Amino acid sequence: MLAAYEKLCAENAGPQIVALLAESGFGKTRLVQEFYHQLSTHADLPGDAGYWPDSLGRHGDDLKINPDLGACNNAVPVPFLWWGIRMRDPGLRNQTVGSSAIVEALSILRPHLEPLYDARRRKDRLREGGTATANLALDFALGVIPYAGTATTLGKYAFEILSFVRDDMRDRRTRSLGDLGRDDRTRLADALISDFAELLGGDGERLPAILVIDDGQFSPADPDLADILDRLIDAAFEGNWPLMVVVTHWEAEWHVQADKTEPATVAYTILKQADRRSHADNDRAASRPDPEAAACTAQTG
Numbered sequence: 001m002l003a004a005y006e007k008l009c010a011e012n013a014g015p016q017i018v019a020l021l022a023e024s025g026f027g028k029t030r031l032v033q034e035f036y037h038q039l040s041t042h043a044d045l046p047g048d049a050g051y052w053p054d055s056l057g058r059h060g061d062d063l064k065i066n067p068d069l070g071a072c073n074n075a076v077p078v079p080f081l082w083w084g085i086r087m088r089d090p091g092l093r094n095q096t097v098g099s100s101a102i103v104e105a106l107s108i109l110r111p112h113l114e115p116l117y118d119a120r121r122r123k124d125r126l127r128e129g130g131t132a133t134a135n136l137a138l139d140f141a142l143g144v145i146p147y148a149g150t151a152t153t154l155g156k157y158a159f160e161i162l163s164f165v166r167d168d169m170r171d172r173r174t175r176s177l178g179d180l181g182r183d184d185r186t187r188l189a190d191a192l193i194s195d196f197a198e199l200l201g202g203d204g205e206r207l208p209a210i211l212v213i214d215d216g217q218f219s220p221a222d223p224d225l226a227d228i229l230d231r232l233i234d235a236a237f238e239g240n241w242p243l244m245v246v247v248t249h250w251e252a253e254w255h256v257q258a259d260k261t262e263p264a265t266v267a268y269t270i271l272k273q274a275d276r277r278s279h280a281d282n283d284r285a286a287s288r289p290d291p292e293a294a295a296c297t298a299q300t301g
Contacts, residue, residue, distance in 0.1 A: 001035045001246065005043075008208055008242050015236040016244045019270055021251040028248035029063045032212055035246070036067075036082065039210070044079045051078045051115075065214050066108050074115045081116070081199065081209040083109050085225070087218035087266075102188075102225045116199060116207070189228045193235045200241035208242045216266035217253035223263035230269045237277065245270075 004016040020028040033056045044050035053071035056064040065084030085105045199207045211232075213219075219226050229245070236243040247266055257267040 001031070002038060004244060005035075005039065005208070005210075008244050012240065013242065014240045015233065015242075017233070017247075017270060017273065018244070019247045019249060019254070021249055021254050023250055023252065029065065029214055032065060032084075032214070032246060032248060033063055039080060039082075040067075043208075045076070048073060049076070051076050052082065065212050069108075069111050072112070078112065078116055078207070081112060081207055082212075083112070083210070084212040084214060087213065087215040087222060087225070089215070089218050090221035100222055100224060102222075102228060113195065189231050192228065193232060196232065196241065196243065197235065197239060200236070200243055201239040206242050208244070210244045210246060213245070213247045213266055216247045216249040217257070219266040220257065220260075220263050223265070226264035226266050226269045229266065230264070230273070233269070233273050237273075 001018055004018050007013050008016045020031060022028050036052075037055050040046070040050060040052040040054050044052050046054055051073050053067045056067055058064055065086055066082070083105065085101050087101050196209065200209055213225075213229070232243075233245065235241070247270060249267060254267045257265040258271050260268055
């Protein structure tokens with residue numbers, strides 16, 4: 001994972017996808033936690049000097065895949081974006097039927113977008129100079145600045161997902177993508193892709209992002225996540241974003257789900273993407289002139 005991250009941060013490097021396959025209890029999530037610790041203490045400053053806390057820790061028997069929001073230091077820049085999505089085991093008792101992991105995970109993503117948005121606005125104001133004061137006052141009046149209220153799309157860097165979460169918070173009964181309906185599911189995917197494109201694919205300094213999907217073997221019960229993941233990875237390769245996707249998955253279920261198209265699964269999505277990129281690489285290689293063949297042609301011509 002560290003090698004994949006280093007490659008991710010290299011100039012013009014595209015997305016990286018890592019799948020950790022093993023049966024339950026073999027330490028896949030613990031490896032993800034250690035990967036986070038290495039990033040938070042090396043790609044970020046250690047201790048209170050950095051944005052991210054140094055470790056993820058646990059909640060009861062569960063290993064966390066996201067840091068405590070209160071432990072993040074909004075006073076310093078965000079060196080990379082980390083977002084963990086844990087798939088729910090549909091076989092557990094008292095599990096909400098139709099509950100979607102990605103909808104619930106939006107509340108984790110939003111607070112990290114706010115300081116990124118704020119930093120972009122500060123840079124924008126410095127570039128714009130004297131016109132910024134009037135723009136800033138207008139932003140406060142319209143509720144664009146996240147710390148002053150909710151976000152809208154009126155500001156240059158007002159992220160779409162903030163607006164989506166704001167709307168969803170109006171009705172806490174909305175707990176699944178099925179409840180959202182087809183139009184809202186499309187809007188959610190569009191919002192994620194729009195925001196990641198702004199953060200990862202802009203003209204300025206690009207922000208590395210790590211998306212962790214834990215317990216991907218449970219994705220058949222949440223097929224909308226696989227569909228959104230497919231769209232996000234497509235956009236990442238098209239835009240050459242510094243996006244790293246890390247998936248933990250039981251190995252036996254990976255092989256079972258890899259060939260299933262209905263319902264959509266994380267395993268099928270990842271392997272489909274790998275196959276798609278392999279064909280694209282082969283096509284590019286086939287389109288390149290062969291230096292040896294060209295030399296032979298020149299000698300015999």
